[in-house]
Amino acid sequence: MKKLTKNIFLIGLAVSTLTSCDNSYLDLEPKVSIDESAALNTSKDIQVTLNGAYDGLSDVNVWGGGSQYIKELLVDDRDVVFGGTYTTLDEIWRKTIATTNGDITNLWLDSYNAINRVNNVMSAISKVDDANRNRVEGEARFIRGALYFDLVNLYGKFWGDGDNNTNLAVPLILTPTRGITQDDYRTRATVAQVYAQVIDDLTKAEQLLSSQVDNYGFASKNAAAAMLSRVYLAQGNYALARDAANRVITSGVHALAPTFADAFADGSNTEELIFRIIVTDQDGANDLNTFYGSTASNGRGDIRVQSKFLSLYSSEDSRGKFFERVNNLNFTLKFADRYGDLPIIRFAEMYLTRAECNFRLGTTVGALPISDINKIRDRAGANLLTNLTLADILKERRLELAFEGGNYLDIKRTKQSVGALTSNSNALTLPIPQREIDTNKSLVQNAGY
Template sequence: MQLKRYITYSLISALLLTGTACNKKLDVNPANNITPDQIKTSDDVQAVLFGAYNSLQHFNAYGERYKLMADLLGSSGQVRFTGTFTEYRDIFNKAQVSSSAVVSGIWGRSYIIISSVNTVLDKLALVDASIKDETEGEAKFIRGISYFELANFFGQPYSAGNQTVNETAPLVLEPVSSYDATRDNKPRAKVSEIYAQIISDLTDAVAKLPEENVNGRATKYTALAILSRVYLAQQKYTEAATAANEVIASNKYELTSTFDKAFNNTVNSAEDIFGIQQTDQSNAGTTNNGMVTLYALAPIGRGDVKVDPAELTLYEDNDDRKAFVYTDDNGAYYTSKWSTLYKSIPVVRLAEMYLTRAEANARSGAAQVGNATPLQDVNTVRERSHATPLTTVTADQIVQERFRELAFEGDWLWTKKRLKMNVGTKAYTDNYLVLPVPQRERDVNKQLTQNPGYDQ
């Protein structure tokens, strides 16, 4: 597909006017594409919003590639790719090309999602007053998190500096009902511009979202959790600690009693602040795509992604997180985090908020945020996994705890980039730790520049 197809209308919904919006369900099955002039009622707008949620579970989004491609790019010491998919192996080897269907898929699905929520925001006047703020908040949350993923994959990190020069992806903020080359061929936004938009969207979402919502839909605390990630990426430590602390202090979430219970659940677990809902009827794939498909052994999955033995050296022997890795008959290691089909995929968990608050407080040099010290926050996470409690802790040790807790969840690369850490032998700013702008998009939109290191 070309960018014009992504930002014209792929609104994933049959309008389902028989109560979808009232029941607040997320099991919306994609059907016929619709155009903005067909959206006439509040239920119509809700159907488009639910289509955006549905699209987040696609394998080109959180159903697989937002997480897996980040881990393959940042693979040194964490995972190994041993499958037959050439483009996956290229990303694992940092040899991806601008014609890659994987790269185009991530770009394209992100703009499908953004296009849907831009339409929701444009049609807010149709939405019932009782759910208007909530609808706006959900749409802005989805747009904010989508642009954050685009910024991560297609631009240099905020930590690299030059935020007013380095480029990411185009900012598309208005609905598009038909392709207009003059209007729709936008240049890539600067890092400073896309971060400003992400923060604006997520801040608005915090103000408008409810504190509780049905399973799988965003809340105020979902937006705050992602906002804490954004602030951490910017090294705005007081702001990151404050956002994470609000989530923790809400008492809406709690760590699962044991580490294994945080994964492979039919619905969100007690510690899932946001998760992607999957069923046997609606999922990211079971043959060639999906987190479980790529990570789990046959007959459940392909077993293409193995745990690097170096990852296991991070854990004590008595740590449940180490025990959550298993071996096949040949002694290869696999994670149990992604081992059961048709389960919820955690996007952000409460454990991350403890570690974010701990690290941000340790680095800020300002007054502590919250009622726990960094040491207490880290030990809260460690004790759940029966790791030996620490007696002292530094910011760097907290990062190591993050690598242990959030392994195989797509966090490794972004943490290394924000802290200017090498990824294997590559510097955090290496050209091939950034994906190329898809060539098919550049063929259509001549304003799109290419990232350094790729064909210009």
């Protein structure tokens, strides 16, 4: 997918201009920008706008890497060392974040930028032709639901940490922002309100979309179900998380890559990836490569894996060998390809989620918990387990999904400490960016900042 232009908006809350992709999937003429007066008049215009939402989602500050490494660094307990010169990332890793931190500001702005593009699509969904309307609405809802799930977990108290109905999250904006007035300065919605919208969007997305193998970076029915499984798992709603993961597993659309390394080998991992961000040598960027990749892999070599983490793998486990050593420092090979697509949801996660939920509930929907865990371990060449504990399952998630952005949710939902910090420490929640506080007097800052 070749994206042409990224127009950055001021939307904290801000205005959306529209970009497009040259994409056979939508068969649209590429356009750099569209005049607002004619932007949403035809079915193709609206599909171009949807492409712009995907473009925003893939921004380096969002799912092009920023969202993932911010989460990983924020709950890191010396599994890695940040050795780079970027003070903004060093602040996150050390849990001493300034409210003016550029990375947390850009994540907020660019997420709302993409949400605003989705809201433009939704405002004109009735104009989309019958053949494409369900797909366009489903994909738009997937993007918006997934982005709000990120925002509520990073900038608000985690689900269950106090009263979800009074804890503040982020502004919940569901209509287009095309010009800034006093009415656009929204207050922060509650955690419960944002979660309700996330579940509504993703549930409707699953209903509207069709099943297909990843479809090269576009949302599908299984992508929506897989994201729902994450949401329900974060809430501790194990029955619904299990059932959503089971729907993906039993759909017959996806499969584990033959080897763990194959899951990250661009071009050979189509069935494993439920949703990914497309990166090409013509456009797009892989900021996980930038910071996790060694200099030998065209990265900066800033995030260095420590022996503390490597020692978690048993000697026969191929996942423990999926690292490279450069200048006496260790780096993950997951993002070694500078132009490799970024895995957002992998099929392996669905087995891990189903196993955990079945184990907690004492059920065997789809399979025995130990069977699902051993399926993942067998693929990695690790010794199979003969008995299973919850600690085994949580460790398996850590070994399999390391550095992909999921550890933040696992630390928070299972209430694990990070060094001397408890999981609900103010230092493990991002501050509302200072530029938003200064601009929008309706916002209040998080505790501790």
